[in-house]
Each structure stands twice: as structure tokens, then as C-alpha cells.
Amino acid sequence: MLITKRKISKELLYCRALSFRSRLNAEESKKLSVLERGYAGECIYDEVFEDVGHGTVFVFRDIYLGIEDSVAQYDSLIVSDAGVTVNEIKNYSGFYRVENGKWFAGSFEVPDDPAVQLKRAMNKLLRLKYIHSLNFGIEGRVVFPHIDFRLNYDDPGMRAKLVMRAELRDYLKQFKNEYAGSYAERIADAVSAHIIDNPYFDKSADFDLVRKGLYCGNCGSFEVTDNHFYMRCGGCGSQETKETHLLRAISDFSALFSNERMTKKRMMEFINYKISSRTALRMLEKYCVRIKNGPRTYYKFKYHDFNEAYYKNEELYRYKDKKMI
Structure with missing residues (x-):
């Protein structure tokens, strides 16, 4: 057990x-x-x-x-x-x-x-x-x-x-x-x-030095373009929903920046404004806990990682990812 x-x-x-x-x-x-x-x-x-x-x-x-x-x-x-x-x-x-x-x-x-x-x-x-x-x-x-x-x-x-x-x-x-x-x-x-919790790991990346944007979960390419409800990869042709891409970005942000508060503004910078702020806010509200700190609001990812969040919510997705082999 x-x-x-x-x-x-x-x-x-x-x-x-x-x-x-x-x-x-x-x-x-x-x-x-x-x-x-x-x-x-x-x-x-x-x-x-x-x-x-x-x-x-x-x-x-x-x-x-x-x-x-x-x-x-x-x-x-x-x-x-x-x-x-x-x-x-x-x-x-x-x-x-x-x-x-x-x-x-x-x-x-x-x-x-x-x-x-x-x-x-x-x-x-x-x-x-x-x-x-x-x-x-x-x-x-x-x-x-x-x-x-x-x-x-x-x-x-x-x-x-x-x-x-x-x-x-x-x-x-x-x-x-x-x-x-x-x-x-x-x-x-x-x-x-x-x-x-693991008391030995507290590393945080430099926000200014990491690459901003969205990348394909199939091949890792950042060459993704807007295709209505999807983002299409120019490298392998896979199409993943905007929700999948934003979820991956939220997971990456949570893993990389232990000393950064995940605000809507910061997330929009992190994804290089590839998706609308309205959609980004909806995903933050769905996959994170909202925390109010005076006039500022920030978010904490409520799952351990991308995979946990994805597989717990995949059946509820209206649109499905289309991976190329």
C-alpha cells in the first residue's frame, strides 16, 4: 500500500x-x-x-x-x-x-x-x-x-x-x-x-537570462504560431492547445523561480505575450491558488508539475492536443 x-x-x-x-x-x-x-x-x-x-x-x-x-x-x-x-x-x-x-x-x-x-x-x-x-x-x-x-x-x-x-x-x-x-x-x-520538504534545494534562475516564450512539448522548438485554439509547431507540426502551452509555462515558472512571485504581468513577460492576457489569467485562476498581498495579487501553482496537472484535467479539455510522431 x-x-x-x-x-x-x-x-x-x-x-x-x-x-x-x-x-x-x-x-x-x-x-x-x-x-x-x-x-x-x-x-x-x-x-x-x-x-x-x-x-x-x-x-x-x-x-x-x-x-x-x-x-x-x-x-x-x-x-x-x-x-x-x-x-x-x-x-x-x-x-x-x-x-x-x-x-x-x-x-x-x-x-x-x-x-x-x-x-x-x-x-x-x-x-x-x-x-x-x-x-x-x-x-x-x-x-x-x-x-x-x-x-x-x-x-x-x-x-x-x-x-x-x-x-x-x-x-x-x-x-x-x-x-x-x-x-x-x-x-x-x-x-x-x-x-x-527537501531542505537542500532552493536554487532559482535569473529571470532576465532564460528564454521567454512557448515551446513545443513534442520537439522543444520555440517556433510555435497561433492557430486559433491551438499553437502549431513549425518544427514538427504538432498542435497543442493554448491551455497546454500555458500550463507548461506555469509549471516551468514554478520550477525555475523560487524567489519570484507569479503575477499575471510576470507570466505575460515569461511567455513573451504569445497568448492574450485574458486567456493567461483564466489559466492562472484554474491551475494556481490566488494569493492577495495588499493591492497586488500573485499565484502559486497548486500541482507538483505539468504532468500531474495535465493528467488530472485532460478529460475536461474541450480541445485535444495533436502530437506528430
């Missing part, structure tokens, strides 16, 4: 939006690649877990826990009456080796030791046990969902801490034999009480 759904991280949403609206430098491009790869691995893990079933346990996905004066991030927490299992998901590919407790990819040392990260995350839960006067077991595994991952290691004891892609289905199946009763509910309630 899912307690929290996995969502695209704020950092990945920021990097994706920035990649469409500016030229990424080498560091930014590398960061985007790492985040995309990590998210893809988490999705593989989730798909396998969905397929084998998890209805008898509580599952937390991608959460941050604030426990006393420390913060820990968890890719997956599985709670049952037997205790808590921590899964640290690493979507590595290629050949890796572990020598004298250090991880290497080729000749380069991996800066973040997955086994140490797992141990640190498990240890944070000891404080949770103490604070809530609970007594539960804590286990953990580092999960490698990529089919092309290979690992050599010099410590035979390490193998018991790892789950490879070929083993993932059988590993997750074991949780069907566990049960989440009243004690698991107490543990899950304790975990839920400590969930916080």
Missing part, C-alpha cells in the same frame, strides 16, 4: 525547465544527466514493485525525514509489523569494483559510497525508534536496477547488502509474506510525522 507516491524531484524539474530555456554549461548538463538516470532507476524499481504487488505492507517513496536536528532522504521505505526495510536505489551502469571499502567506476573513485549512505539512512531510524518509544527491526539493501550493472568486490560480506536487477523481482516478492497490522500503522504514523 503506497503511503507516498514518487514524484519528480524539484531539482530535476528545475534542471529540465532550465534545459529548455537556456544553454546548460558542462556542470549543469552533467547534473541533469545524473538526476535523469537516478529517476529512471527509481521508476524501474517502482514498476517491478507494482507488478509483484505491495498491498500487505506500507510503502513510502522518495521522502525526507527531519529527525531532531538531522535530515535523511529515503528512496524507498517498506514498513510491516516485522519492521522497516530501507532500499537505497542506485541506477549505475557499466563495470564497478569495491576495493578496501572504496567504490570505483573504472579508475575513478565514486564520491558517495552507496553502502555508507544506506548505513547512515538506517541509523537515522534508530532515533525515530527512541523518540516514539517503538521497537522495530531495521534492515536495508542497496538496489541496482540497471540491467548492465556489474560489480566486483573484495569483501564477501558485502553481497548480502546488495540487490541486482536479475534478483529484484524475487527480492520484492518476499514482502508479500509480510503484514502491516496495528504495529506497522504506529511505525508508519511515526514516519509520516517527520516527513519534510
Whole structure:
């Protein structure tokens, strides 16, 4: 049973939006690649877990826990009456080796030791046990969902801490034999009480430096022209409704500018006045929470990202997008 759904991280949403609206430098491009790869691995893990079933346990996905004066991030927490299992998901590919407790990819040392990260995350839960006067077991595994991952290691004891892609289905199946009763509910309630937003990411882009306008959701081209209820892409020929384009712009604005208030005026600048202010205001009212601050009104996006908002409202659209393949 899912307690929290996995969502695209704020950092990945920021990097994706920035990649469409500016030229990424080498560091930014590398960061985007790492985040995309990590998210893809988490999705593989989730798909396998969905397929084998998890209805008898509580599952937390991608959460941050604030426990006393420390913060820990968890890719997956599985709670049952037997205790808590921590899964640290690493979507590595290629050949890796572990020598004298250090991880290497080729000749380069991996800066973040997955086994140490797992141990640190498990240890944070000891404080949770103490604070809530609970007594539960804590286990953990580092999960490698990529089919092309290979690992050599010099410590035979390490193998018991790892789950490879070929083993993932059988590993997750074991949780069907566990049960989440009243004690698991107490543990899950304790975990839920400590969930916080990611405290580490607060980056904001420079409004003046990002590209303004609307871009095609199919090919990314900014060469879109007004075609009555649609915007037609000059690059691939796709037609997306003006509502879709404005929703994407609202999502991008929310991801890129943590220090900017989303006003109608600012949004019109952001879309380079490609759509009327009347239509823009209607979309802001639909997809955002309106906040009055004296004589000024601004808006906060009420969805996590474009995809969440789009799929929750798509059936209500009078006009449908027409993507070209």
C-alpha cells in the first residue's frame, strides 16, 4: 500500500525547465544527466514493485525525514509489523569494483559510497525508534536496477547488502509474506510525522537570462504560431492547445523561480505575450491558488508539475492536443 507516491524531484524539474530555456554549461548538463538516470532507476524499481504487488505492507517513496536536528532522504521505505526495510536505489551502469571499502567506476573513485549512505539512512531510524518509544527491526539493501550493472568486490560480506536487477523481482516478492497490522500503522504514523520538504534545494534562475516564450512539448522548438485554439509547431507540426502551452509555462515558472512571485504581468513577460492576457489569467485562476498581498495579487501553482496537472484535467479539455510522431 503506497503511503507516498514518487514524484519528480524539484531539482530535476528545475534542471529540465532550465534545459529548455537556456544553454546548460558542462556542470549543469552533467547534473541533469545524473538526476535523469537516478529517476529512471527509481521508476524501474517502482514498476517491478507494482507488478509483484505491495498491498500487505506500507510503502513510502522518495521522502525526507527531519529527525531532531538531522535530515535523511529515503528512496524507498517498506514498513510491516516485522519492521522497516530501507532500499537505497542506485541506477549505475557499466563495470564497478569495491576495493578496501572504496567504490570505483573504472579508475575513478565514486564520491558517495552507496553502502555508507544506506548505513547512515538506517541509523537515522534508530532515533525515530527512541523518540516514539517503538521497537522495530531495521534492515536495508542497496538496489541496482540497471540491467548492465556489474560489480566486483573484495569483501564477501558485502553481497548480502546488495540487490541486482536479475534478483529484484524475487527480492520484492518476499514482502508479500509480510503484514502491516496495528504495529506497522504506529511505525508508519511515526514516519509520516517527520516527513519534510527537501531542505537542500532552493536554487532559482535569473529571470532576465532564460528564454521567454512557448515551446513545443513534442520537439522543444520555440517556433510555435497561433492557430486559433491551438499553437502549431513549425518544427514538427504538432498542435497543442493554448491551455497546454500555458500550463507548461506555469509549471516551468514554478520550477525555475523560487524567489519570484507569479503575477499575471510576470507570466505575460515569461511567455513573451504569445497568448492574450485574458486567456493567461483564466489559466492562472484554474491551475494556481490566488494569493492577495495588499493591492497586488500573485499565484502559486497548486500541482507538483505539468504532468500531474495535465493528467488530472485532460478529460475536461474541450480541445485535444495533436502530437506528430
